[in-house]
Every structure is written in C-alpha cells, then in structure tokens.
Amino acid sequence: MHQIISKEFQFAQLLRFAFPSIVMMVFLSLYTIVDGFFVSRFVGTDALSSVNITYPFTSISIALGVMFATGGSAVTAIRMGEKKMEEANHAFSLIVFFCFILSVAIAVPALLWMEPLVKALGAEGELVPLGVEYLTVLVWLSPISILQILFQNFFVTAGKPMIGLSLTIAAGFANMILDYVFLGIVGMGIKGAAYATAIGYCIPAAGGIFFFIKNRTGLCFVKPKWNKMVLAQSSLNGSSEMVTNLSISVTTFLFNVLTMRYFGADGVAAITVILYCQFLMTSLFMGFSMGVAPVISYHYGAVNTTYLKHLKKMCWNFIAVSSLLVFAVSLTFTEGIAALFSESSVGVYVLICRGMRIFSFSFLFAGVNIFASAMFTAISDGKTSAIISFSRTFLFIILGFIVMIQLFHVDGIWLAIPFAEFITALFVLWLLHRKKQDLKTENV
Known part of the structure; x- marks a missing residue:
C-alpha cells in the first residue's frame, strides 16, 4: 500500500508536509499562553505562579505520552516502511x-494525596489551595491528555497531519473560549482554567479514537496483542523525549525555588511567562521535527540511503x-509579551523583560539540539537521542x-538556559562528527 510518508519530498513539499x-x-503553545493570560488577568499572578508550581507533576504524564508517541511512532513507521502493515x-x-492504563495507575495515588503532593512541589501559603484546585482537575483527566498527545504524533505517521492540526485548532479555540467563560464571566477561578484545559484535551482524543477506529485503509486500531518488545523499543526510542519532559519538570522546580528566593512570588510569575515563551519560540523546531520524523523513519526502514542524505541536508538548512x-522575533516582541501578563508599572513586568532579553539567546542553538534529538529517535537510536536531551x-x-x-x-538565573543550549549545541556537533562513519553505515 502506498503511503504518503514514502514520497521523496523536495524542500517545498517537505515543508508543506511538516507545516x-x-x-x-505553535498553536498549542499559543493557547497555553492564553491560559496564562486569563489566569493572570482574572485570578492574579499568585494563581499564575501556582500553575507553574504544579507543572512538574503534570509533566510526568506528558513525558510518558510523548515518550510512547515519538518512540512508538518511529517503531510503527519503520514497520510501515518495511511493508509490514499488520505489525504496524x-x-x-x-x-x-x-x-x-498506565496513566490511570499514576492518577489514582496522586488524587489520594493531592495536598501533600502540591506542598512537596514547593507551594506555600495561598499557593497551596490554588495548586490543589488546579491540579486535581488535570489529574482526573490525565488519561485523556495522554491520548491526545499520542494521536498528535500518530496522525502524522498515518499520513493525515491536517486532521491532527484541525483537531488541535478546535481544541485550542475551545480552551480559549472556555477560559473566558469560566474565568471572565462565571468567575470559577483557577479551577475554571483547569476545566477549560481538560475539556480542550477531549476534542483531539475523541477525534483520534473515531478516526483510528474507522480508518481501514491505513493505520488503524486492531485488537491489541501483548508484545513486550514493541513497548521496550518504543520506550527506548522515545526515552529522549521522556528525559526532556522529566528534566524540564525538575528544572522548572529549580527555577521556581530560585526565583522565589531572589524575587518572591513575582519571580515565579516572571519565570512562568518566560517558560511559556520558550515553549512558543521552540514550537517551530518541535513541530518541524515532529513532522519530518516519520518520513525519516520510513526511508530508514526502506534503506533509501541516497534520499536520506538529501533529506538530512534540507532539514539542517x-x-x-x-x-x-526565532531569535529576532523573540527580541522584538519581548515588551509586548510581558504586557499581556502584567502592567508595565509593576515588578513582574520588569523581571519578564529583563529575563526574556537574556533568555532569547538560547533560541540560536535550541533548534539544532531539538532536531538532532528527534533525528536519532526517528532512526531508532534512542540512546544517543536520550543523551542529547538529558544534556x-x-x-x-x-x-x-x-x-x-x-x-x-x-542574572545567572536567566542565563542558565542559553548556557545549556550553547554547550549542548557544541556537544551535538562533536557527536555528529564522531558518529559520521556510523551515520553513513546506518544510511543517515
């Protein structure tokens, strides 16, 4: 069966496929920022801080979903490239x-010990009840969250990226509208933001279930068969993405602790906005890498050596x-982004502007690191991908x-990420040079 990802794309076609x-x-990051906007404007910067404080735990579910989505997508696409559709x-x-099932097993104990969990994440005083309200709703619907993460990747593998995009846009608009209704009109507080986010998750999850049940001409649901090797390969291939998300949760926790120590609650609010912007600015690299990864996997499985070299060159360019x-855009719109979340006369605004200007230099190197990690995942070299992501x-x-x-x-707080991206980029260049002969052998 002819698959869209089997095409030998030229650059314009590849960009159109990854678009x-x-x-x-980009849209996912934008409606995350809109979430923060409504929370900060209608509930307050303390509520925005509590959202960021709870993030390290919600990122665990995200990490598992992303690990199996990216790693499993590579495993599935390689089998498709080998013309083994039933196995795929x-x-x-x-x-x-x-x-x-795994997400349900994680959610149950979290719901039983929610308040101690929020306190362990660093919440104090007023931030504790706000964190409990917000996190409880998200944990209840975390299995739905994992499904929508999985389907975002597998729609691309199935050669239907536009369906995934349409569902994501629909979810984003639903989230934004419900944010305004729940927070601005009904006055539900931070719990309203959580419900808006969770309801948004349901749209791509339900759409994915419907599509993969009905789709009988390509990738589709069949009765699952236990295969520990599939799960092992998926988790290994996607381990770098899991490492990325778990590491982000730890570093977010450290950012919260450090900014609270030096700047108080204003500092936590400022780093929350800056991390939102990091998600927005790097979403271009993540989306492109996600879009081209199944193409890389397919041609790797098909042993199409000549085209893989051309594909790699297009991607790096x-x-x-x-x-x-991205670097230029970040510097240009720093004040405008800060103004979305805070009045220009208050301390949070000043901290956002100062931090964002320094932070922007990280975007010069982040794309290299994100794509390198995704490329190794796509060819089932999860170990190298994980090393890059962990670093x-x-x-x-x-x-x-x-x-x-x-x-x-x-200022060293804001410089930590640019420093890390720069050193990682040097490490990636060294790693690619060292693996040059191996990459030729592996047809990359």
Whole structure:
C-alpha cells in the first residue's frame, strides 16, 4: 500500500508536509499562553505562579505520552516502511492501550494525596489551595491528555497531519473560549482554567479514537496483542523525549525555588511567562521535527540511503534559518509579551523583560539540539537521542545554574538556559562528527 510518508519530498513539499505539525505545535503553545493570560488577568499572578508550581507533576504524564508517541511512532513507521502493515497496526494499538492504563495507575495515588503532593512541589501559603484546585482537575483527566498527545504524533505517521492540526485548532479555540467563560464571566477561578484545559484535551482524543477506529485503509486500531518488545523499543526510542519532559519538570522546580528566593512570588510569575515563551519560540523546531520524523523513519526502514542524505541536508538548512528568525522575533516582541501578563508599572513586568532579553539567546542553538534529538529517535537510536536531551534539559542547565549564578548573580538565573543550549549545541556537533562513519553505515 502506498503511503504518503514514502514520497521523496523536495524542500517545498517537505515543508508543506511538516507545516500542519508546525502550526499545531505553535498553536498549542499559543493557547497555553492564553491560559496564562486569563489566569493572570482574572485570578492574579499568585494563581499564575501556582500553575507553574504544579507543572512538574503534570509533566510526568506528558513525558510518558510523548515518550510512547515519538518512540512508538518511529517503531510503527519503520514497520510501515518495511511493508509490514499488520505489525504496524498491532504495535500502534498496543501502545495506545498500554499508555491509557498506565496513566490511570499514576492518577489514582496522586488524587489520594493531592495536598501533600502540591506542598512537596514547593507551594506555600495561598499557593497551596490554588495548586490543589488546579491540579486535581488535570489529574482526573490525565488519561485523556495522554491520548491526545499520542494521536498528535500518530496522525502524522498515518499520513493525515491536517486532521491532527484541525483537531488541535478546535481544541485550542475551545480552551480559549472556555477560559473566558469560566474565568471572565462565571468567575470559577483557577479551577475554571483547569476545566477549560481538560475539556480542550477531549476534542483531539475523541477525534483520534473515531478516526483510528474507522480508518481501514491505513493505520488503524486492531485488537491489541501483548508484545513486550514493541513497548521496550518504543520506550527506548522515545526515552529522549521522556528525559526532556522529566528534566524540564525538575528544572522548572529549580527555577521556581530560585526565583522565589531572589524575587518572591513575582519571580515565579516572571519565570512562568518566560517558560511559556520558550515553549512558543521552540514550537517551530518541535513541530518541524515532529513532522519530518516519520518520513525519516520510513526511508530508514526502506534503506533509501541516497534520499536520506538529501533529506538530512534540507532539514539542517531549515533549522539554521529558522533559528535566526526565532531569535529576532523573540527580541522584538519581548515588551509586548510581558504586557499581556502584567502592567508595565509593576515588578513582574520588569523581571519578564529583563529575563526574556537574556533568555532569547538560547533560541540560536535550541533548534539544532531539538532536531538532532528527534533525528536519532526517528532512526531508532534512542540512546544517543536520550543523551542529547538529558544534556540539554538537565545536566547543562544544572551546570548553568552553578556557573552563571556565581559569575552574574541573579542574572545567572536567566542565563542558565542559553548556557545549556550553547554547550549542548557544541556537544551535538562533536557527536555528529564522531558518529559520521556510523551515520553513513546506518544510511543517515
């Protein structure tokens, strides 16, 4: 059966194929920012801080979903490239079923010990009840959240990225409208923001279930068959993405602790906005990598050596140009973004502007690191991908905190991420040089 991802795309065609994934990731980040806007404007910056404080736990579910989505997508696409469609369907169905059950197993104990969990995440005083309200709703619907993460990737693997994009846009608009209704009109407080987000999750989850049940001409649901090798390969291939999300949760926790120590609640609110912007600015790289990964996997499985080399060159050229563009946009719109969340006369606004200007330099290097990690995941080299992700999102950030704060004091907090991205980019270049002969052997 002819698959869309089997095409030998030229650059314009490749960009057109990846475009829905790019728009989807940008849109996801935008409605995350809109969430923060409504929370800060209608509930207050303390509520915005509590949202960020609870993030390290919600990122656990996200990490598992992303791990199996990216790793499982690679496993499935490689089987499709090998013309083993039945095996691809069984792998896909098992991954979705397993992830749903796993998310339920994580949610139950969290709901039983919610307040101690929120306190352990660093919430104090007024932030504790706000955090409990917000996190309880999201944990209840975390299995739905995992499904929508899985389907975002598997729509691309199925050659239907526009369906995933349409569902994501619908979910985003629903979230934005419900944010306004629940917070601005009904006055539900932070719980309203959680309900708006959770209801938004339901749209791509339900759409994905319907599509993969009805789709009988390509990737679809079949009765799951237990296959520990599929789960092991998926988790190994996607381990870098899991490492990324878990590391982000740890570093977010550290950012919260450090900004609380130096700036108080205003600092936590400021780093929340800056991390929102990081998600927005890097969403271009993440979306592009997500969009092209199944194409890389398919041609890797088909052993199409010549085209893989051309594909890799096109991707690196795109990353180089887009990195400069994202850096310029970030610097240009710093004040405008800060103004969305805070009045210009208050401390939070000043902290956002100062931090964002320094933070922007990270975008010059982030694209290289994100795509390199995704590329190795796509060819089932999960170990190398995980090393890159761990270095970028944890090891070098911790080193950045230690070195930059010593050298630049409070500005070192904002410099930690640019430092980590720069050092990781150097590491990636060294790693690619070292693996050059291996990459030729592996047809990349």
